[in-house]
Amino acid sequence: MPAENRRQRITVEDVGDVAVVQFVDKKILDEQNIQMIGDDLFRLVDELGRRKLLLNFSNVDFMSSAALGKLIRLHQRMTQVGGKLVLCNISKDIMTVFTLTKLDKMLKIVKDEQTGLGSF
Amino acid sequence: MTDPRTAADLTVPSDLAEVRRVQDDIESALQAHRFGETDQFAVKLAVEEALVNAIKHGNQMDPAKCVRVWYCVVGDRFEIRITDEGPGFNPADLPDPTDDWNLEKPCGRGVLLIKSFMTSVDFVGRGNEILMSKVKSDPTE
Numbered sequence: 001m002p003a004e005n006r007r008q009r010i011t012v013e014d015v016g017d018v019a020v021v022q023f024v025d026k027k028i029l030d031e032q033n034i035q036m037i038g039d040d041l042f043r044l045v046d047e048l049g050r051r052k053l054l055l056n057f058s059n060v061d062f063m064s065s066a067a068l069g070k071l072i073r074l075h076q077r078m079t080q081v082g083g084k085l086v087l088c089n090i091s092k093d094i095m096t097v098f099t100l101t102k103l104d105k106m107l108k109i110v111k112d113e114q115t116g117l118g119s120f
Numbered sequence: 121m122t123d124p125r126t127a128a129d130l131t132v133p134s135d136l137a138e139v140r141r142v143q144d145d146i147e148s149a150l151q152a153h154r155f156g157e158t159d160q161f162a163v164k165l166a167v168e169e170a171l172v173n174a175i176k177h178g179n180q181m182d183p184a185k186c187v188r189v190w191y192c193v194v195g196d197r198f199e200i201r202i203t204d205e206g207p208g209f210n211p212a213d214l215p216d217p218t219d220d221w222n223l224e225k226p227c228g229r230g231v232l233l234i235k236s237f238m239t240s241v242d243f244v245g246r247g248n249e250i251l252m253s254k255v256k257s258d259p260t261e
Contacts, residue, residue: 013208029168030139039213062161062165064169065233068229072223092158097233100233100236102217102218106223119191
């Protein structure tokens with residue numbers, strides 16, 4: 001489905017050379033939705049050449065393990081191209097998901113956007 | 121307004137959109153029984169993972185197959201049983217997703233989260249049925 005024909009699922013703001021991504025949906029759940037979010041994120045890296053991504057989860061209050069797989073693949077891609085992925089503003093409950101799965105060891109997670117911008 | 125349903129026995133088509141409807145009903149039941157936000161998150165996550173597993177891996181998204189969902193909330197305890205029509209699986213066969221070698225692999229995280237967030241979890245029968253419970257947390261903790 002062409003990007004212009006479907007609902008926007010992320011917003012991107014450029015802060016210097018960092019692409020700050022906000023999620024539109026409060027729940028990141030079903031596979032089709034996750035696929036589209038993933039497509040948008042990979043487009044930032046592969047087509048637009050962005051190498052510093054800061055994902056701001058302040059709007060997200062629920063996500064499942066299906067979304068974790070997409071984040072891992074994005075992390076792998078960023079590593080391949082010499083870029084950096086940082087996550088911020090993750091709620092206490094969702095942070096538990098990252099901690100239990102030990103993905104907090106693999107992914108760079110910081111408290112807030114300001115800290116994230118300073119971590120590149 | 122009718123009381124939120126605190127017990128239900130549903131037959132759900134193998135359609136991921138149906139998961140949302142079941143989740144909404146369960147959320148209403150938990151709120152009616154004053155489960156806290158963190159407990160609601162835990163139950164919703166476990167039910168999401170189990171229902172998606174049942175529809176996707178159990179029933180292979182076959183529209184001719186259904187998932188049976190039974191749940192109830194009694195006092196401080198939520199219980200749910202989810203049964204699919206698939207061949208079942210042995211959870212012991214899943215790789216440990218927290219092992220360094222498996223961190224980047226896609227499988228096993230859902231079951232890990234279910235076991236972590238729920239009070240009790242049992243795989244029943246040939247492994248095509250999961251029985252889970254969540255006891256309300258002490259709000260003073």
